[in-house]
Amino acid sequence: MGNELKFDFGPGVVAEGYTQVLDSTVYTEESGYGFLNPVNVYSRDRGVPGPLRRSFCIPAGAVFQVAVPSGNYRVEMTIGDQIIGTRTTLKAGEGRLIAKDLQTNEGEFAVLSFTVHVSDGKLRLAFSGAAPRVNAMHIAPAVQVSTLYLAGDSTVTDQPADGYPYAGWGQMLPYYFKADAAVANYAVSGRSSKSFIHEGRLDVIASQIRKGDYLFIQFGHNDQKMDEERHTSPYTTYKEHLQKYIDAARIREAIPILITPVHRRFFDEDGSLRDTHGDYITAMKELAEEQQVILLDLAAKSKVLYEQLGAEESKSLFLWAWPGEFPNFPRGAEDNTHFQELGAIQIAGLVVACIREQNIQPLALYLR
Template sequence: MVRAALLAALAFGTLAASASETPLQVFMAGDSTMSIKLEKDYPETGWGVPFSIFFDEQVSVHNFAKNGRSTRTFREEGLWQQIMDGVKSDDFVFIQFGHNDQSEHKKDRYTPPEAYKYNLRRFISEARSRGARPILMTPVTRRYFTTKGVIEPTHRGYDDLVREVAQAEQVPFIDMEKVTRHYFTAMGDEASKLRFMHIAPDLHPNYPIGVTDDTHFNHLGAREVAQLVLRELKAMQHPLAQRLRTPDPKHLQR
């Protein structure tokens, strides 16, 4: 019996090692809250940037998210097609839009609610048709505190549309609007401000007159949001949570 248990353990270890050595791609479709930034925009950082280094050497992360893009313009500009051209069976595709889709006053990106839902469903269907595994996400929160000291929802129902699509399509889903809103609310106004693009005048050459931006993250905010995404993946026992990089032994001794 002991021998059988030992053989089973060895077999499991072999399978786990084999899985970790399998090349895998992760594609990211989204907007500025996820995207890679130009140097002129630093310290603004999308959460997809720190997220990309969480995984083992056999996992390649391709961040196609881009500033100002909605579900409509992401497809119109060919960004989604680039993902479809590169994706393979068993790869993962993160899908997170909403900030720009809801911007009715910006006609270059606005997407009406029903079109938004249709676009999300189409992304999911096309990813699945290639054997890929989509992960749907609500847009991250904006940092708008009420007089009661809580962050108010600002997505005008577009987050609810994502929840509806996730339920209808039975797709792996992370409710990042709720996760980040609760996280930054618990942190409070002043501490959460340090995670967003708040820079006083004459402190940073990219922003000589300063900036007050409660939508976009700085380096710290992006890293913490990426960590929240990873926490949710672990909680749902998602396969990606089994593909994390091996920590440096020195870090374990601290």
């Protein structure tokens, strides 16, 4: 497939230079594009004038996939309907939130621009919402954008679809950024600053990161575990391993950013949040000062948020669920560490708030 790809969704007249996509267009390795699960995909042609606006697909719960070389891609998507209002939620890759409940009125069309980081040769866009639409799509390599690489644990990672509504805050971060930046989330559940490196995951980032990119680093939850593979001591091996991330970024003229570990949800009887990270937070702050590295104090931000909500209402950020509330957790759940999607959106918002408050340039310019 060419460097730029243009798709016109729906039946009827196809715009010049575009490839038609119907509700029956199923992804194959030969074609390199199509819907993965078109059972609930429908298409219509309104028959009214207007290139790329007269026809569309209704991709309810569907994933559109395109085979592309790994890298960053700018996507421009037209969404709307001539005769009815629409509501579309869009996620890229493994559940990275791009648009939530994007609404258009009757006869109104939105042009959504964003950048996606592809690491496995497949650009995947998942549609949902009360009345989703896709009229047209233009995909092109995004060579000049800045890439935000994330290294971290389960509180940051892209949680899989079968774990919904589990979500890491890194998974929700694209929602806050314009097309000037791509989020490359390499965080993995269960990893510490030590095990992430020993498994070669920092090496993967180091092989791709370049001048002007960013490396977000949040570890601490699993560094506290006592197994040999993950455990670090706050003021010695924890700082030593974090230094390796800093060095990996700086040697390639990228910008390292340390992020204090987001708090777990544990309250004392007086209603104050219990700090389960302790010296790991202090040690990271010391390292940031010693090495003159940007620090985002997500621990402090999350503490304020949890205490404002209180012990009961703060459950809404985490995966606390009654039996039957979420299909993937029929017996319910009580999790004080991991977020559900709405909570992950708020935590990602705290990260963004830190960027705005410190006016980190040019990173702050990329925010929506």
